[in-house]
Amino acid sequence: MTGDVVARPGPVGLRALRYAADLTSLPVRAEDAPYGSCHLQAVTNLLAFSGVPHAPDRIGLSFGARRTADAVLTGGDRWIRLAGEAFGVNLHEGHAEDAAAATAMEAEALGAGAAVAAVVDSFHLPSPFTGRVHLAHCVLLVGSDDDAVTVIDPMNRPAPTRYPAAAWTDMRSAACVDRFRMFTCPGRARRRPSAGELLRTIQTDIALHRDSDARELAGFVAWAERIAVLTFDVAGVAAERTYLAALLGDLAAQHTSLRAIAESVASLARRWYLLHTLGLAQPDATGPQRDRLVSLLRSTADADTRMAGVLCGIEPPPVPEEK
């Protein structure tokens, strides 16, 4: 990461927040739009606010696969728990039953001086999906008062922007938001794990979930093999590999033995993004086009499974804790 920038103070209850504005420096960001990475981006900012150094290069602690719907494959999404444990922060994922409860939870976090990573409907925000597609998107809520909220969208509009409170309620209440999903991370980081510890965290997690991840992946491929009209979303799994590649790439700067594996994970992430964007370019694929996408999915899933084994087998470098 390069320089951070200081967000402009918001109206009420907002401390002077620093946020990582240069997320575009991630390896694939410039060429492969990081679909599916908004949750990681937003929570990265929460970690940075909590004092985790190099947060964008530290959050990619999981390598898994999970089907959240027939056509959607995400990563293991265990990075939330793993990051909380690794850095000694109270990184919490929450939901609310209704708008009033969500507002109360948001206000409580802001009142404690912490930002909220809040899931919204991108239909209502400036983005490539504005007014077209109802799609879950994660932004930073950094301030609020009775009339408006102040939001930073790290992916599409990385500057504080005010929205009327009613508009915020609308974008938070959509079905795709999954019960007002939100992330908070109050307090300061208490741990600075070494490269070796981070690698062992990843390896332990993979070993623990390898069989179930393989089943999820195989189930997704089998679903694609059977369906006649194919549309799919694998951005989440691509994003998780992208952030793991960033972590390994950063560690490889000090430990050159990790360089090859970092490049391999980055290559795998780009393969998933290539598959995702080819799928986007050819939605509702049938016939030979569908067959070709399935074949690409199969080979990418196979490469992913092989990578899990390679990651488990690498020897973590013995390094002292970061100062």
Place this chain on the structure above:
Amino acid sequence: MVEFGCARLSAESGTVLSSAEMALADRQPTTRRRAEILAGRVAARRAMRSLGVSPRPVLHRDGLPDFGTGLVGSLSHSGDIALAAVAGSDRLGGIGVDVETEGFPPPGATRLLSRDDELTAAPPAGTYAHRRWLVALFSGKESLYKAVSGRTGSGVHPLDVRCLPTPFGFAARWRRELSPELPAGAGARVYVQWFPGGVCTFVALPRRAPARCDPTDFDPRHALRAALAAARGGSDDR
């Protein structure tokens, strides 16, 4: 040095191979995938015979086709065609073969697969020639992905290799180091062979580094044409 075999999915569905290969085929979730597995193995056996090797089972290891000790190989399927390439591992470190029908990838994928220097050398956008160039480019980069996978364990992204047109297909150069044996600036030849309704491509990487030139001492396009023609039951499709 390299031999090719081709089979038709529609013609091989009743084929009986080794028990392990039949078990592999029977585990597939669809009849289409089962037919791909069977036809791919038939194609591989034809390539092995041409190479002078006794046909042997091709199973999967870590999700990749395993041609057994002493051989490297690659398989591809598209439409009704399965194509296999086989070579001795004493001379080649990885080979990739790919077959595509003309409907893939979609025109909107151009920027996913090529950079400015490749586009500059491509036929004008919107023309039929450009469409064919994109299909051949995608196929060539898939062959490169397979060849590099066989060599390093991980493939190469389409944007990490530059492919410029040549009389035989494309001259490929890595834009970054893929491994110590595949440094930036090195590369391989991508041979392109069209047939009615599609295209196939072939890449070979040497066993030892650095891969700066084509390791094959012959142009494999004639052998590709012959394999395709044999499977189609006709003469060479040039």
